[in-house]
Amino acid sequence: MTWADWFDQLAFFVVAGITIVAAAGVVFVPRIIHACLCLLVALIGIAGLYGLMAAHLLLAIQLLVYAGGIAVLILFAIMLLHRRSDGGILGGTRNLIIGLPATVIVWFVVAAAVIFSKWHYLPGGGTVSPQADSNVRIIGELLLSRHLLAFELVSVVMLMALVGAIIIAREDRSTDSGQQVAGQQTGESGGNAQ
Amino acid sequence: MALEYGPVGLFVIGGFVFAIVALGIAYLIRPADTYDRKLITYECGIVPLTPAWHRFRISYYIIALLFLIFEVEAAFLFPWAVVLRDLSGPQAWGLLPLAEMGIFLGILLLGLVYAWRKGDLQWN
Amino acid sequence: MANTVVKTILDVIRVWAENLARHWGIPPVFVSILAWIAAFVFVIVLVLLMVLLAVYLERKVSGYIQSRLGPMRVGPIGLFQTPMDALKILTKEDIVPRDADKIMHTIGPVFFFVVAVAGYVVIPWDRGAIAARVVDLNIGVLLVMALSSLGLLGIMVGGWGSNNKWSLLGAMRAVAQMISYEVALLLAIVCVVMQAGSLSLAAITADQGGSLLQWNILRWWMWPALLLYVIASAAESKRIPFDIPEAESELVSGYHTEYSGMKFGFFFLGEYAHLFVIALIGTILFLGGWQSPLPGSIADFVPGFIWLMAKALAIIIITMWVRWTLPRLRVDQLMQFAWKGLVPLGFVAILVTGLAVALGLGGGGI
Numbered sequence: 218m219t220w221a222d223w224f225d226q227l228a229f230f231v232v233a234g235i236t237i238v239a240a241a242g243v244v245f246v247p248r249i250i251h252a253c254l255c256l257l258v259a260l261i262g263i264a265g266l267y268g269l270m271a272a273h274l275l276l277a278i279q280l281l282v283y284a285g286g287i288a289v290l291i292l293f294a295i296m297l298l299h300r301r302s303d304g305g306i307l308g309g310t311r312n313l314i315i316g317l318p319a320t321v322i323v324w325f326v327v328a329a330a331v332i333f334s335k336w337h338y339l340p341g342g343g344t345v346s347p348q349a350d351s352n353v354r355i356i357g358e359l360l361l362s363r364h365l366l367a368f369e370l371v372s373v374v375m376l377m378a379l380v381g382a383i384i385i386a387r388e389d390r391s392t393d394s395g396q397q398v399a400g401q402q403t404g405e406s407g408g409n410a411q
Numbered sequence: 412m413a414l415e416y417g418p419v420g421l422f423v424i425g426g427f428v429f430a431i432v433a434l435g436i437a438y439l440i441r442p443a444d445t446y447d448r449k450l451i452t453y454e455c456g457i458v459p460l461t462p463a464w465h466r467f468r469i470s471y472y473i474i475a476l477l478f479l480i481f482e483v484e485a486a487f488l489f490p491w492a493v494v495l496r497d498l499s500g501p502q503a504w505g506l507l508p509l510a511e512m513g514i515f516l517g518i519l520l521l522g523l524v525y526a527w528r529k530g531d532l533q534w535n
Numbered sequence: 536m537a538n539t540v541v542k543t544i545l546d547v548i549r550v551w552a553e554n555l556a557r558h559w560g561i562p563p564v565f566v567s568i569l570a571w572i573a574a575f576v577f578v579i580v581l582v583l584l585m586v587l588l589a590v591y592l593e594r595k596v597s598g599y600i601q602s603r604l605g606p607m608r609v610g611p612i613g614l615f616q617t618p619m620d621a622l623k624i625l626t627k628e629d630i631v632p633r634d635a636d637k638i639m640h641t642i643g644p645v646f647f648f649v650v651a652v653a654g655y656v657v658i659p660w661d662r663g664a665i666a667a668r669v670v671d672l673n674i675g676v677l678l679v680m681a682l683s684s685l686g687l688l689g690i691m692v693g694g695w696g697s698n699n700k701w702s703l704l705g706a707m708r709a710v711a712q713m714i715s716y717e718v719a720l721l722l723a724i725v726c727v728v729m730q731a732g733s734l735s736l737a738a739i740t741a742d743q744g745g746s747l748l749q750w751n752i753l754r755w756w757m758w759p760a761l762l763l764y765v766i767a768s769a770a771e772s773k774r775i776p777f778d779i780p781e782a783e784s785e786l787v788s789g790y791h792t793e794y795s796g797m798k799f800g801f802f803f804l805g806e807y808a809h810l811f812v813i814a815l816i817g818t819i820l821f822l823g824g825w826q827s828p829l830p831g832s833i834a835d836f837v838p839g840f841i842w843l844m845a846k847a848l849a850i851i852i853i854t855m856w857v858r859w860t861l862p863r864l865r866v867d868q869l870m871q872f873a874w875k876g877l878v879p880l881g882f883v884a885i886l887v888t889g890l891a892v893a894l895g896l897g898g899g900g901i
Contacts, residue, residue, distance in 0.1 A: 220562035228420070250695060254639070257688060268416035273674045276416075278486045280681035284688075285717075286479040289710060292691055293475045296467040296707065353674065353734060354497075357490030361498065361508050369511070371487065372518040375480050379522040382476045383531055386469050418571045419678070422656045425575040426649035430801060434645075437625050437797035450633040452699050453792055459634075459700075471711055474870065478714040481878070485721040488885075489677060492728040499893035509893045516882060523878060532874040534867035 229269055236262030249298075253291050260284045274353045473531050477523075484519050488512070578655045586807040589851055590617045596855040621800075629796040636696040643693020644794065644801035650685040651808040654678075658815055659737040661825050661839040675736035676724055679816055680717075683771070686809060687713045693802070694790035705789030708866060709773065715873035716770035716777075719763050722881030726760035726888040727751060727820045736816075740824030750823040756891035759884035761821055763877060768817060770873070772810045774858045777869060814850040815843070822846045 239262060242255030264279035360368045452459045491512050498508045526532055556566045591606070591614065598605025606613030631640055657675040687710045694706020728734055730751060731742035743749045751757040770777035791802045818824060823846075825839030864872070 220564045224564050228417070250636075250639070254642070254692065261685075265416075265420070268419070271415060274486075274490060274677075277489075277674045277677035277681050281677065281684060282479070282482050282486055285681060285684035286475075286482045286714075288688055289691070289714060290472070290475045290479055292688075292695075292710075293467070293472045293707075297469065297472055298466070353490050353493050357492075357494035358498065360487070360490060361494070361504075361511055365511060368487065369514055369518075372484070372515045375483060376518050376522045379476065379480050380525055383473060383526055383529060386473050386476075387529075387531075417567065418574065418656050419653060421568070421571040422575055422578070422653040423649060425572070425579070426652045427645065429579055429652075430645040430648055433625075433800070434641075434797050437627075437629065437800075440626050441796055442626075442628050444628060445630065447633075449630060452632040452634055452697075454700060467707055471707055474711050474715060474874075477874070478718060481718040482721070485718070485725065488721075488725045489728060489734065492725045493732060493734060495729050495889065496732040496892050499895075506893055509889050512889070513886075516885070520882060523874075527875065532871060534870040 225269070229266075232262055232265040232269060236266065249295055250292075253288065253295060256291065257284060257288045260288065271352070274356055470531075470534060473526075477526060477531075480519070480522065484516070487515065574656075579652065582652060582655065582804075582808050582811065585811050586804055587617045587621065588848075589807050589811065590620070592848075592852060593855055596852060597859045600856070600859040624800045624803075625797060627796040627799075629798060630793075632698060632793050634698045635793065636698060639692050639696030640793070641696075641798065643689050643691075643696055644791075644798045644805065645689075646692060647686050647689025648801040648805035648808070650682045650689065651805040651812065654682040654809075654812045655815075657736055658812070659740055659819065659824060660843060674734045676728065676734050676739065676816070676820075679736075679812065680721060680724065683809060683812065684713070684717055686805065689805070690790050693794070697790075697793035699793045701792040702790050705792070709790055712773070712777065712869060712873075713771060715870055716767045716877070719767035719873060719877035719881050720771060722878070722885060723760045723763035723767060724820065726757060726763075726884050729885075729888050729892050730754070730757060736819050736824070740819055740826065743823040744826055744830070746830060747823075747828045751821045754891075756888050757821070759880060759887050763880055763884055764817060764820065767873075767877060768813045769854060769857065770869075772813050772854070773806070774810070774854055777864060810851065810854070811847065814847040814854070817850050818843060818846040822850075 236259050239255045239258035243252045243259060246252045246255055260279065260283045264276050264284060267276040267279055491508065495508055495512075498504050499506065552570075553563075553566060556563065594616070595605040595613075597603075606616035609615040609619055631637055657678050659675075690709045690713075691706050694702040694709070697703070727739060731739040733739060733742070743751055747753065752761060791799055794802060825843040827835050827837060827839070827842050829835075
């Protein structure tokens, strides 16, 4: 093993370790906002793993969409909740009884998906060329040719997601709008009084 | 492959090291003259009655959702943008790549128009 | 020419270091790591110097716009004012509110600063492949955008951790504003990527080579994207007219109300580092990066690094000029402008640039 290989291994174990510790933190940390912070670290760690696999576009998208977008969405969702600063969000044993089998099943499904998938390798014998843009270029060409239908359907899915989310959010707003606006107004009116 | 993104990792580690060193130096040379009154959360000079962690309005959430949708859209736009020039033109696929993205963006534009019409872009 | 002289000197240093390492039996990996450390030190020193300079310029520009002189007492024409302020901030007491979430209160500014500095890793400082440019990543421009978008999480964490109503409201507003304008920023960058056919910042620079007329700012089909970038980047750096997050007349000091001492310093550093990186990206995307305006003329004797810096500083001074001239927008105007003005404009920009590029206006290539 050369030093470069050794360095590769070290980088992988450090990044993977951080990701796993952070992921465990998401589950075990009692305060939801801290769990959200752990999730952010885990998402960034996954971006690091993509980087180690030279999946350039995925790295950028992971950072941009997941770490930058999903994390903000979750934070804003927490801001909408009632009991976010309370201690325990973990329930009693009832959650454990339902949760444990569910977790095991999900784990097996994901593992099966990973093991039994036919992995398509890029041209070049399964390795990724470090040449500038090659990776992104191939994805772009495939999106516009072989996977065109899926690509166009993605926009339909996103449209549905957007419309659905807006409708759900609007129902929420009509039920207890007074409370939310009140929260906002304490901040604003304080500013005026000053 | 770790070598390729090594500099990014090093910049992140280096940034944290710099921050820790700077905070450490500040810790060593700064005064620590705290007393109870000083540690009260600032709220226009009155004693705060409630913690700041109150509920926020739903508009923030909808904006974050719109942002997420458009960021996913951007994630699809970038690989397309990279190959657009090479795939366009008479000797390649002509205007087809542009048209394909046009359909994609057109469908998404419907979402923006929907949010606009329903007043979710309004910020009261 | 001076450009090639700089590159040759750097090449000589690199070859010398590589030979020395081989002579001593040091594996090349460690040489690379040393090179990265050197690059990091270069960037952090540069960032600190630029922050000092930018703060000084800000005071001077605001002074002259308001018919004052700005700082004049400390050093000649007040030059030592900002270094002294930097020293002073180190010695300031660190007051953490009793009710604050102390971990998050500390992580917020540090995270904000770290991601702002990490963005510098992909900047092509000069034409050389080494030292000048740390690494020419394939996804350069996307990586900068991704890292700069992480900064808002630092703001959110800091604002939440303070447990102060002003801080939290300021942070929420900051995040809402930044995510709204980031969409516009991404759409503007897509246009430049279409034109250059690459995500690499070096390739985007090279696409604008040849002459002044090749710069994206002078290509008419890039103008919608340029307009979009100028407005959205001003909003991203949270400067007037877009400084709602820290509107002092309504939010005390926004998300850093409860910060003092060096933690405040990191928010401050991160903000100016972010401003500078946005100016650098703007330079690379639209002003030809490190290239001199008149290649082949006497302008080539100025190294590319100096050109890059000069252009970025010009952008910074213009943003300061804007800042001290315009009034602040209201928060509802701000949000609606992003979604009802800039995002549709982004679609128009993509259409215009896309048509121009698809019809072959973009030129023969790199």
